[in-house]
Amino acid sequence: MKKLLILFFAGSVMPAWGGIYIYGTRVIYPAQKKEITVQIMNEGSRGALVQSWIDDGDTSLPPEKIQVPFVMTPPVAKVSGGSGQQLKIKQLANTLPKDRESLFFLNVLDIPPNSAESEGKNIIKFAMQNRIKFIYRPPGVSGVDKKSFTHLNVSHASGGIRIKNNSANWITIPELIGSSKINKETLLLAPWSEKMLSTTAVVSDYKVTLIDDYGNYLSERIKTEK
Numbered sequence: 125m126k127k128l129l130i131l132f133f134a135g136s137v138m139p140a141w142g143g144i145y146i147y148g149t150r151v152i153y154p155a156q157k158k159e160i161t162v163q164i165m166n167e168g169s170r171g172a173l174v175q176s177w178i179d180d181g182d183t184s185l186p187p188e189k190i191q192v193p194f195v196m197t198p199p200v201a202k203v204s205g206g207s208g209q210q211l212k213i214k215q216l217a218n219t220l221p222k223d224r225e226s227l228f229f230l231n232v233l234d235i236p237p238n239s240a241e242s243e244g245k246n247i248i249k250f251a252m253q254n255r256i257k258f259i260y261r262p263p264g265v266s267g268v269d270k271k272s273f274t275h276l277n278v279s280h281a282s283g284g285i286r287i288k289n290n291s292a293n294w295i296t297i298p299e300l301i302g303s304s305k306i307n308k309e310t311l312l313l314a315p316w317s318e319k320m321l322s323t324t325a326v327v328s329d330y331k332v333t334l335i336d337d338y339g340n341y342l343s344e345r346i347k348t349e350k
Contacts, residue, residue, distance in 0.1 A: 150258070229256065
């Protein structure tokens with residue numbers, strides 16, 4: 125009997141065999157839009173079965189049990205090698221905040237099909253899951269760009285520093301540098317939130333790098349507040 129082992133790798137954008145790619149590093153859904161489209165592309169030579177869904181950050185639930193105010197079509201599609209597929213996302217009636225962004229995640233699971241060569245054999249089959257930020261943006265909320273630095277504050281705190289996000293945006297900070305890099309992991313700041321970072325090297329200003337709406341890395345020095 126043929127045995128099949130499926131392994132899942134989350135968060136990768138570039139499968140080793142050249143499979144499904146999502147165009148962009150994040151999806152922004154303007155609340156005034158009835159629907160948006162996301163383009164995916166199969167860079168491989170073989171067809172792939174693709175399952176797509178949106179989650180609210182809880183990765184413990186299977187796609188069929190997740191409840192989010194969006195509907196995606198098609199939820200499952202076969203994408204031929206060298207071709208693309210558009211995913212249509214439509215918002216449903218919701219009670220999401222109107223004064224700040226809401227964060228979700230778009231998932232695209234790429235399962236390569238069986239081949240004639242593997243028929244009747246014991247094989248290991250790799251399923252590649254891509255997962256990127258999906259941000260719902262209400263009217264009146266500005267995008268993340270160079271101006272977003274004016275809404276960030278860095279101040280001294282006991283045992284380190286405090287970085288505060290005074291905006292309605294979700295802000296992604298991959299790097300925060302004083303005399304050396306302080307954060308070990310990428311910081312994700314919710315609207316009007318703050319995080320404490322431990323450091324013994326407190327300096328007068330910090331180089332902060334954030335990721336804008338288009339996936340660009342922007343950097344600027346922010347003076348430390350007392």
